[in-house]
Amino acid sequence: MTEIPLHYYLLLSAILFSIGVAGVLLRRNAIIVFMSIELMLNSVNLTLVAFSAFMGNSTGQVLVFFVMAVAAAEAAVGLAIVIALFRNKQTVNIDEMNILKW
Amino acid sequence: MVNGGMVNLTGYIVLLPLIGFLVNGIFGKKINSEKISGVIGSGVVGISFVLAGLIFYEMTGAPVEARSHVIPLFHWIAAGSFSVDAAYQVDQLSILMTLIITGVGFLIHVYSIGYMHGDSGFWRFFAYLNLFIFMMLNLVLASNFLLMFLGWEGVGLCSFLLIGFWHDRTFDTGGYAAGTATTADAAKKAFVVNRIGDFGFLVAMFMIFTFFGSLNFSEVFLRAPAMFQKGDTAVFWITLLLFLGATGKSAQIPLFVWLPDAMAGPTPVSALIHAATMVTAGVYMVARCSILYALAPATMTIVAVAGLATAVLAATIGLVQNDIKKVLAYSTVSQLGYMFLGLGVGGFAAGIFHVMTHAFFKALLFLGAGSVIHAMHEEQNIQNMGGLKSKLPVTAKTFTIAAFAIAGIPPLSGFFSKDEILWKAFSQGSVVYWVVGWITAGLTAFYMFRLVNLTFEGEERYPSSVHPHESPKLMTIPLIVLAVLSVGGGFLGIPESLGGGNAIEHWLQPVFERAEVYSAPVLEGSRSTEYLLMALSVAVAIAGIYYARTIYLRRPEKAAAIASSYRGIYKLLWNKYFVDEVYDASVVRPTMRISDKLLWKGVDAGLIDGIVNGSARLVSWLSSHLRKIQTGVAQSYALVFVIGILVILGILVLR
Numbered sequence: 227m228t229e230i231p232l233h234y235y236l237l238l239s240a241i242l243f244s245i246g247v248a249g250v251l252l253r254r255n256a257i258i259v260f261m262s263i264e265l266m267l268n269s270v271n272l273t274l275v276a277f278s279a280f281m282g283n284s285t286g287q288v289l290v291f292f293v294m295a296v297a298a299a300e301a302a303v304g305l306a307i308v309i310a311l312f313r314n315k316q317t318v319n320i321d322e323m324n325i326l327k328w
Numbered sequence: 329m330v331n332g333g334m335v336n337l338t339g340y341i342v343l344l345p346l347i348g349f350l351v352n353g354i355f356g357k358k359i360n361s362e363k364i365s366g367v368i369g370s371g372v373v374g375i376s377f378v379l380a381g382l383i384f385y386e387m388t389g390a391p392v393e394a395r396s397h398v399i400p401l402f403h404w405i406a407a408g409s410f411s412v413d414a415a416y417q418v419d420q421l422s423i424l425m426t427l428i429i430t431g432v433g434f435l436i437h438v439y440s441i442g443y444m445h446g447d448s449g450f451w452r453f454f455a456y457l458n459l460f461i462f463m464m465l466n467l468v469l470a471s472n473f474l475l476m477f478l479g480w481e482g483v484g485l486c487s488f489l490l491i492g493f494w495h496d497r498t499f500d501t502g503g504y505a506a507g508t509a510t511t512a513d514a515a516k517k518a519f520v521v522n523r524i525g526d527f528g529f530l531v532a533m534f535m536i537f538t539f540f541g542s543l544n545f546s547e548v549f550l551r552a553p554a555m556f557q558k559g560d561t562a563v564f565w566i567t568l569l570l571f572l573g574a575t576g577k578s579a580q581i582p583l584f585v586w587l588p589d590a591m592a593g594p595t596p597v598s599a600l601i602h603a604a605t606m607v608t609a610g611v612y613m614v615a616r617c618s619i620l621y622a623l624a625p626a627t628m629t630i631v632a633v634a635g636l637a638t639a640v641l642a643a644t645i646g647l648v649q650n651d652i653k654k655v656l657a658y659s660t661v662s663q664l665g666y667m668f669l670g671l672g673v674g675g676f677a678a679g680i681f682h683v684m685t686h687a688f689f690k691a692l693l694f695l696g697a698g699s700v701i702h703a704m705h706e707e708q709n710i711q712n713m714g715g716l717k718s719k720l721p722v723t724a725k726t727f728t729i730a731a732f733a734i735a736g737i738p739p740l741s742g743f744f745s746k747d748e749i750l751w752k753a754f755s756q757g758s759v760v761y762w763v764v765g766w767i768t769a770g771l772t773a774f775y776m777f778r779l780v781n782l783t784f785e786g787e788e789r790y791p792s793s794v795h796p797h798e799s800p801k802l803m804t805i806p807l808i809v810l811a812v813l814s815v816g817g818g819f820l821g822i823p824e825s826l827g828g829g830n831a832i833e834h835w836l837q838p839v840f841e842r843a844e845v846y847s848a849p850v851l852e853g854s855r856s857t858e859y860l861l862m863a864l865s866v867a868v869a870i871a872g873i874y875y876a877r878t879i880y881l882r883r884p885e886k887a888a889a890i891a892s893s894y895r896g897i898y899k900l901l902w903n904k905y906f907v908d909e910v911y912d913a914s915v916v917r918p919t920m921r922i923s924d925k926l927l928w929k930g931v932d933a934g935l936i937d938g939i940v941n942g943s944a945r946l947v948s949w950l951s952s953h954l955r956k957i958q959t960g961v962a963q964s965y966a967l968v969f970v971i972g973i974l975v976i977l978g979i980l981v982l983r
Contacts, residue, residue, distance in 0.1 A: 251967050259963075324960040 235276035242269035256308045256318040267297050334386045338399045338416045341376045341426065342465045348372035348458035356451025366441035369454030373437050373461050377430035384423050392838055395420055398471050398546065412543055417471035421680065421839045425468040425612055428687045432604045433461050435806035439695050440596040442802035443702060453493060457600065460486035464605050468612055473533045473543040476613070480529065480577065483606045484522045490601060491515040491593040499592040500651070511592040518586040525576015525583055532569035535562065549619045549842070556623050558846060567620050567627040574610030579661045580668060581638045585908055587661055591653040595698030598653060603660045603694050604687040611667045611683050615676045618843035622674070632672025632757060636764050639665030641905065643771040647778070648901045651708045652697045655779050659734065660690055662772065666749050669765060674847030675752030676840045677833040681821045682749055684832070685741035688817045689733040692810035696727035699803055700783060703796035710779060715788035719796040722804040724784040726811040731780045733814040735773035736869045741818030747862055748821060754861060755854065756847055762861065769865050773872025781880040825858045
């Protein structure tokens with residue numbers, strides 16, 4: 227079985243990351259934006275794991291655990307914010323959430 | 329303190345009026361008593377007069393070389409090489425001026441208690457008067473130019489405050505533009521015109537400091553002959569600029585226009601400030617700087633000519649004025665012109681002598697006029713008076729004495745002082761000076777007796793509803809005292825040709841001796857000429873009085889006839905040579921227009937405000953655009969992140 231070369235992983239990771247970025251920038255539903263952020267995080271995780279395997283260094287895999295832990299926490303906080311916003315505005319459309327400016 | 333004695337009390341002479349000012353100024357309203365305010369106001373000046381008299385007495389007992397003192401008080405300003413002390417110079421000249429100021433000042437203060445009776449600003453009036461005396465004493469007693477300038481500005485301020493004392497009243501400006509202006513306008517005019525003169529004084533002071541590195545009189549005057557050659561340009565400019573200051577304060581051409589308007593103030597103010605004391609400050613200053621003037625013969629000529637021109641111009645205007653105070657105002661301007669004529673030909677002592685006698689009789693004339701105005705219930709037009717002699721006997725008698733004095737009838741004081749000036753003009757100046765001065769003397773006699781005859785003699789021309797009454801004793805006693813002085817004041821200066829000692833000239837001689845070295849020599853063997861000139865000037869004075877009597881008493885219709893047959897000249901005089909109008913058109917209105925269009929709307933509103941408001945507007949314009957970046961939409965911020973990262977990556981990759 228031939229090994230899958232490293233740049234395949236990296237290319238897939240880049241594509242996933244770009245999809246995530248596009249999702250964050252273009253989608254208007256807060257939940258989808260949130261999911262896109264998760265997609266970006268996980269594409270980075272993929273890169274880390276790929277490098278770790280190819281270089282025989284476990285540091286990258288350790289870091290991925292950290293990222294996952296943070297992402298889980300962030301998911302909890304983020305969803306809580308989305309729910310709080312929904313309660314206030316009866317919508318999760320982020321175009322409606324522009325009160326950051328005066 | 330220098331050698332003991334009365335002279336050490338000089339500080340108190342000056343300080344007392346200041347105390348009076350503070351007491352009346354701060355507590356006057358609370359005290360709310362005319363008696364207390366009046367007594368304090370007059371009392372402090374009276375005590376100052378007594379102190380000055382004691383110092384004078386001590387000086388007469390001292391040998392000549394021990395008569396001049398400098399009394400240092402404290403270091404006033406010290407900055408690098410520039411150092412000025414607050415110090416008073418007591419010498420023959422300044423003690424004489426001090427005696428005049430406090431003496432005449434005291435009488436006028438007493439008179440004011442009667443004159444200002446019932447005025448709501450009684451205490452304020454006395455506070456200002458005391459402040460004026462304080463400043464005037466600083467002016468004459470100063471031992472350096474800066475302290476003198478303090479007094480100079482101070483009297484200007486008091487003049488301003490007192491002209492506008494009844495700031496809500498209006499007065500008639502007279503002449504062609506016979507509109508009414510408020511006394512505040514007159515005060516403003518006096519202040520602004522004086523500023524022009526003060527500018528000259530200031531620049532001269534800067535020049536003196538540049539040349540001498542000091543502003544002390546003793547140092548400047550001592551070193552002046554070594555510093556300058558006679559006729560140097562520098563000393564010419566210094567003296568000319570000082571003289572510009574003098575023309576402002578002493579109402580000479582070209583800056584005399586404020587004085588007639590200054591008559592809008594209360595009459596005691598006109599007597600004290602605008603006749604007896606402040607307006608002679610210019611004469612005093614020129615006399616004080618006599619050594620500088622002696623080194624600048626060109627300025628001396630200008631002083632003499634300006635004085636002479638002012639004398640004749642003001643005297644001719646005085647011929648046709650109908651306001652009792654206006655006539656006296658122009659007479660003052662004219663007499664000040666005489667004083668400058670005297671100074672200009674090198675007769676410094678003669679000029680100061682005339683300052684003294686003029687202070688007596690002109691103060692008396694003004695106080696008499698005040699008494700008349702008081703009696704006539706604020707009527708000032710002499711055409712509406714007449715026959716007041718029987719109603720106001722004391723005023724009429726004293727006023728007439730003063731009129732004889734100013735007309736130059738011997739042996740009253742005006743004869744001696746005016747004749748001294750005319751003699752100096754003839755012997756040390758030129759015949760032309762004398763002729764013009766002589767004609768002016770005739771005009772003086774004429775307009776003064778026109779005034780006397782229209783006011784006190786002849787028929788009563790006032791409405792029967794007016795019942796004139798003699799003024800109270802508080803007002804008549806100062807009149808009597810001044811009348812005595814007007815009669816006797818001249819005996820201090822009886823010329824040697826008439827067997828007198830000319831005491832005043834000898835008294836002042838040490839002050840002027842260094843300047844007189846440079847003056848033209850007195851004509852030798854000219855005693856008979858002197859007698860002839862004296863006789864001529866008495867003759868012209870008598871002629872003036874005689875014509876005034878003929879025209880205004882015996883044939884009143886003749887005045888109108890003369891006026892109509894010389895219509896052009898009459899109109900010219902009535903309109904005061906249109907000087908005000910010319911100044912208005914050539915200086916005032918252009919200045920206003922430049923201030924309005926260029927300085928205000930152009931520079932101030934356009935440039936300054938433009939820069940200030942413009943920078944604010946630029947910032948707010950920029951931020952109004954910049955703030956659009958701040959959408960508040962998190963996604964657009966994220967987009968900026970992405971673009972930023974791409975740019976950085978692009979740079980890193982392509983490098």
